[in-house]
Amino acid sequence: MNRVQAIFSKQNRALLSELVRTDFKLRYQGSVLGYAWSLLRPLLLFVILYIVFVRFLKLGTEIPHFPVYLLLGIVVWNFFTEMTVQSLGSIVGRGDLIRKIRIPRWIIVFSSSISALINLGLNLIVVAIFMAINHVALSDTIFLVPLFLIEVYLFALGISLILSALFVKFRDVGYIWEVILQAGFYMTPILYPLSRIPNLTLQKLILLNPMAQAIQGIRYNAVTHQAVTTQHIFNSTWLALIPFAFVVIALVGGLLYFKSQADSFAENI
């Protein structure tokens, strides 16, 4: 209990809020539109993907409110990308601090994750507006959506901790992670409805990925019951739990690895 109290001590909270504040002040410095880019970036990406995949390639015609469905997927995936990429470079990027001052190392990764969360919040407001425009009927299980978001956050946090610590020792991690993210984007049913995959085993495999499972879960509870979730295709509850197991493994592994490396950050950077 004492340790939890120490983690959220007054000093740490003050430091965290100051780091997040700085991050936001610096992020869009020198750009005319400033913070608006936080919203514009995913929206523009959405427009491109919408034109190419929905208008030209006619994907998702069987799914009601497909544009909202697509946007929601992009926003959640973008959050995962942004959080992991920013956390990855966060320890090295703050090398000057780490070498000259004693602050809890995890605060740096944590502050990157909070910045990403704030952005996610802003983006979800846009999604909500789109939902209203499209007259998406609110499902009575919409309250489950935050739980899925928490799952995505914890998964991303675990990965962020591992990546940020690895990056101190191996700068290749940055490039490797970029490729993995690119592959992950297509291996997750963001652009295409999962039902388009003809092979049921392949569908199952895709849904074992926590990101796929969470995005489909969010879509199911927020936009349309047409979204295929783990409940639909796994007959065994145990199999449906596998994505959660991945989240737990990433989080615990991340915490342990980060903790084992944190003491030597100052000399390895």
Next chain:
Amino acid sequence: MADEIAIKVEGVSKSFKLPHEKQSSIKGALINTLRGGNRSYEKQEVLKNISLEIKKGEFFGIVGRNGSGKSTLLKMLAGIYKATSGEIQVNGKLTPFIELGVGFNQELTGRENVYLNGALLGFSRKEMDAMYDDIVEFAELEKFMDQKLKNYSSGMQVRLAFSIAIRAKTDILLVDEVLAVGDAIFQQKCYDYFQQVKDSDRTVVFISHDMGAVQAFCDRAMLIDKSKHLLTGHPQEVAARYSEILASAESKKDKNQNNDLVHAGVGGAEIVGAELMNLSGEPVTKVSEGEGFTVRVHFVSTKNIENPVFGLGIMGLNNESIVGPNTRDSEIRLSKLPKKGYFDATFTDLPLSTGTYRIRASIMNESVTIPYDFVEQLTKVTVTGKKRFGDIYLEPKWDVSTASGGRNE
């Protein structure tokens, strides 16, 4: 209270793994592992078996040459590095930083930086609001707080950093060479603050090259050389030992140095070395105040050089030129530079104060416009004696008859 221990260091060693070539890639690491372990790492021991105890309220100095390991020790006290072996115990709250202005961001305004820096020291926004005006006033930067830090001069940045840093209400203060920066007025402010801290019951660990400051403030000091703990004791004692080490290192260096002189000139003649001698012609490295010395400068020439001019300069510690005579000013005419030779420059009645001075030499053309060779750091001379203010000591003829109520008789 007085005898309580603030910091206890027991048998602490620290070593770093230094890769032979930079190995920040997985491929490199893979190849390494395949070859059988960390073969291309070299272990460098930065500190060997250091033990010390610092009492509460003590002003404790750590002295040593560059690379002796003293900053590493301070970083370990601050909790930034972890000791490889041994144990460090700290009783009381410790400043977490060892340098001023850590985390200052050039793209943020002065105001924003104050809050950020405050948070790094553990202050909440509310607490910072309460002391903000004092910080700005102490730094004398009222008009600049809404400007970006990149528009500040370095002196302004240091002032701001210092005035935030002194708000840290910790029991133990760690200070690494802050006095090296800032102008004389700022240094005076630092000294005043140090005096204030010394008078309070806070503990200070102070790293410096400035033996004057160490002797003025420290109750005790510790000398580290080549990763080892040499001596802990009275600051005077430590300072004396430190200057011995410096002198012996200098003389060793001087012997090897002749090969790596830095030349600046058009070529044709080359200064190859120098010797320092006392007035009896014996080689020395030190002279006493008031005593004279001779600098013998050896040169070679590869070209036919007519009517050369020899120059010699003495420079103070801050590289300011004190004197710079040459043979032309002394109205000595030389006809032709030999292939190999030397010239002597002898100073008698030396007015230099105590300290170490750099000597430079040059060989120039007749009009003193083109240097054939110019060596900025040829050799050094150390003058020993009573410490006086200034690089040069000139005795004035005082008249105080109207400035005092008669002589003390």
